[in-house]
Amino acid sequence: MSIKIKTAEEIEKMRAAGQLAANVLEMISEHVQAGITTDELNTICHDYILAHDAYPAPLNYHGFPKSICTSVNHCVCHGIPNEKPLKNGDIINIDVTVKKDGYHGDTSKMFVVGEGSILANRLTKVTQESLYKAIRMVKPGVRLGDIGHEIQKYAEGFGYSIVREFCGHGIGDEFHEEPQVLHYGRPGTGVELKAGMCLTIEPMVNAGKRHTKILKDGWTVLTKDRSLSAQWEHTLLVTDDGVEILTLRNDETIERVIRHS
Numbered sequence: 001m002s003i004k005i006k007t008a009e010e011i012e013k014m015r016a017a018g019q020l021a022a023n024v025l026e027m028i029s030e031h032v033q034a035g036i037t038t039d040e041l042n043t044i045c046h047d048y049i050l051a052h053d054a055y056p057a058p059l060n061y062h063g064f065p066k067s068i069c070t071s072v073n074h075c076v077c078h079g080i081p082n083e084k085p086l087k088n089g090d091i092i093n094i095d096v097t098v099k100k101d102g103y104h105g106d107t108s109k110m111f112v113v114g115e116g117s118i119l120a121n122r123l124t125k126v127t128q129e130s131l132y133k134a135i136r137m138v139k140p141g142v143r144l145g146d147i148g149h150e151i152q153k154y155a156e157g158f159g160y161s162i163v164r165e166f167c168g169h170g171i172g173d174e175f176h177e178e179p180q181v182l183h184y185g186r187p188g189t190g191v192e193l194k195a196g197m198c199l200t201i202e203p204m205v206n207a208g209k210r211h212t213k214i215l216k217d218g219w220t221v222l223t224k225d226r227s228l229s230a231q232w233e234h235t236l237l238v239t240d241d242g243v244e245i246l247t248l249r250n251d252e253t254i255e256r257v258i259r260h261s
Contacts, residue, residue, distance in 0.1 A: 001178045001179060001191070002178060003170060003177070003178050003179055003191065003194075003197060004170065004172050004177055004178075004197075004198075005194065005195075005196035005197060006172060006196050006197070006198055006237070007196075010103065010172065010173070011196075011198075011237060013100070013101050013102065013103040014103050014104075014105070014171075014172065014198055014235070014237065014246055015246055016100055016101065016103075016105075017054070017098055017099070017100040017101070017103045017104055017105035017246075018105035018107070018235050018246030018247040019105070019246070019247075020049070020052055020054055020098050020100055020105055021096050021097065021098045021105035021106060021107045021235070021247050022105070022107055022247045022248060022249045023052075024045055024048055024049060024096045024098065025094060025096055025107060025108075025109045025249060026249055026250060026251070027044075027045075027048055028041060028044060028045055028048075028094060029111070029251075031044055032086070032092065032094070032111040032113065033086070033113065033114075034085070034086055034087050034088045034090075034113055034114050035085050035086065035087075036085060036086055037081075037082065037083050037084060037085050037086070038070035038072070038079070038081040038082055038084065038086070038092070039066075039081045039082055039083055041068070041070060041081060041094065042066050042067055042068050042070065042081035045067055045068045045094075045096060046059070046067040046068075049067065049096075049098050052098075052100075053100065053101075054098040054099060054100035055098065055099045055100075056068065056096075056097070056098060056099075057097040057098060057099045057104055057106075057175050058095075058097055061175065063218075064078075064080075064219060065080060066080055066081045068081065068094055068095060068096050069093070069094070069095035069108075070092060070093070070094055070095075071092065071093040071095070071221075071229070071231070072086070072090055072091070072092045073090055073091060073092075073228055073229075074222055074223045074226045074227060074228055074229060075093075075220060075221065075222055075229065076163055076166070076204050076206070076212050076221040076222060076223060076229040076231070077093070077095070077163075077166055077204055077221050077231060078219040078220060078221050079093075079219075079220055079221075080217060080219055080220060086113045087113065087114075088113055088114035088115060089113065089114060089115060089116055089117060089120070090112075090113040090114075090116075091110060091111070091112050091113070091116060091120045091123075091124060091228060091230065092110070092111050092113065093108050093109070093110050093111075093230065093231045093232075094108060094109060094111065095107075095108035095231075095233065096108065097175065099175075102173050103172060103173055104171050104172065104173070104174070104175050104235075105235055105246060105247055106171055106175075106200050106202075106233065106235050106247070107200075107233050107234055107235060107247035107249075108202060108231055108232060108233040109232060109249070110124045110127065110128065110230050110231065110232060112124060119207060119228065120228060122158070123160065123205065123207050123228055123229075123230045124230045126154070126155060126158050126160060126205065126230075127155070127160075127203060127204075127205040127230040127231060127232055128230075128232045129154065130150075130151045130154045130155050130183075130203050130205065131151075131201055131202075131203055131232045131233070131234065132257050133150050133151065133154055134147045134150055134151050134183075134201045134203070135201065135234065135236065135243060135245065135257055136257070137150060138193060138201075138236055138238060138242065138243035139193065139238065139239075139241060139242045139243060140192075140193055140194055140195050140238060140240065140241075141192060141193065142192070142193050143187075143188060143189060143190045143191065143192050143193070144179060144181055144182065144185065144189075144190035144191045144193070145182075145185035145186050145187055145188060145189030145190035146185075146187045146188065146190075147181070147185070147201065148181075148182045148183055148184045148185030148190070149184070149185045149186060149187050151183045151184065151201075151203050152183065152184040152185065155203065155205045160205050160206060160207055161205070161206045161208065161209055161210035162183050162184045162203065162204070162205060162206075162210055163183070163204035163205070163206060163210055163212060163229070164182070164183075164184060164210060165212055165221075166204060166221070167180050167181050167182045167183060167202075168180070168181030168182075168183070168199060168200040168201045168202045168233070169181060169199065169200055170197065170198065170199050171198050171199060171200055171235055172198055179191040179199070181199055181200065181201055181202075183201075183202075183203040183204065193238045194238060195238050195239060195240045196237075196238065197237075197238040198235065198236065198237050198238075198246070199235075199236055199238075200233055200234065200235050200236070201233065201234060201236065202231060202232070202233030202234075203231065203232065204229060204230075204231045205229065205230050205231070206223050206227050206228070206229045207227040207228040207229070208223060208225040208226075208227025208228075209223070209224065209225050209227070211223070211224040211225070212224060233247075234246070234247045234248070235247045245257060
């Protein structure tokens with residue numbers, strides 16, 4: 001396994017790409033309302049990314065037909081934007097990856113359309129907190145199995161389940177690099193983090209069972225039992241003494257993510 005350690009110049013490019021990806025999610029937030037279609041959201045994001053001298057990395061990636069992923073309700077990930085309008089109570093994950101100056105920024109956020117159910121709001125919050133708990137652990141010397149175990153323990157403590165077929169990943173001048181970042185695992189196992197690594201953590205948490213199925217389009221992943229699913233994602237840099245969140249948004253504070261106990 002060859003894991004790329006980023007140079008200072010590469011890290012600056014990763015920061016710029018990560019910030020743009022975060023800005024896309026901030027920009028699109030006001031548009032996520034009942035009545036808009038996910039295809040319209042895709043167009044808005046696509047145009048914004050191009051206007052900022054970048055390219056939407058999912059577009060044509062292994063044949064993916066759109067510029068963002070929009071995963072609604074029981075769609076786990078890789079939902080293809082379409083003409084179906086969002087409705088009150090839906091939950092949707094918008095997953096944005098930009099390629100800017102040769103480097104990638106990858107992040108996703110959950111949105112609750114209008115008034116979500118108690119379950120929808122709780123699942124969304126627990127999934128976000130599982131990501132934050134993982135981010136707080138990131139520093140040189142920590143193993144990926146420790147991080148996966150922490151996510152799994154937290155989500156399963158609420159009776160939810162962790163999707164196992166999809167994971168986080170290294171990231172840089174390639175969209176997906178080594179290592180794979182599982183959201184479950186055993187403490188003390190897996191790759192040891194080192195300063196200069198860039199990776200995504202992106203837990204997918206189901207309200208029901210963990211099992212998934214892929215539709216005939218080859219992309220859309222659904223929960224087999226049609227239970228709700230949530231996901232949050234950040235791109236991270238392992239620093240000499242901890243972590244830098246390259247895709248941090250203005251609606252988040254570093255205190256909330258890193259220093260919360």
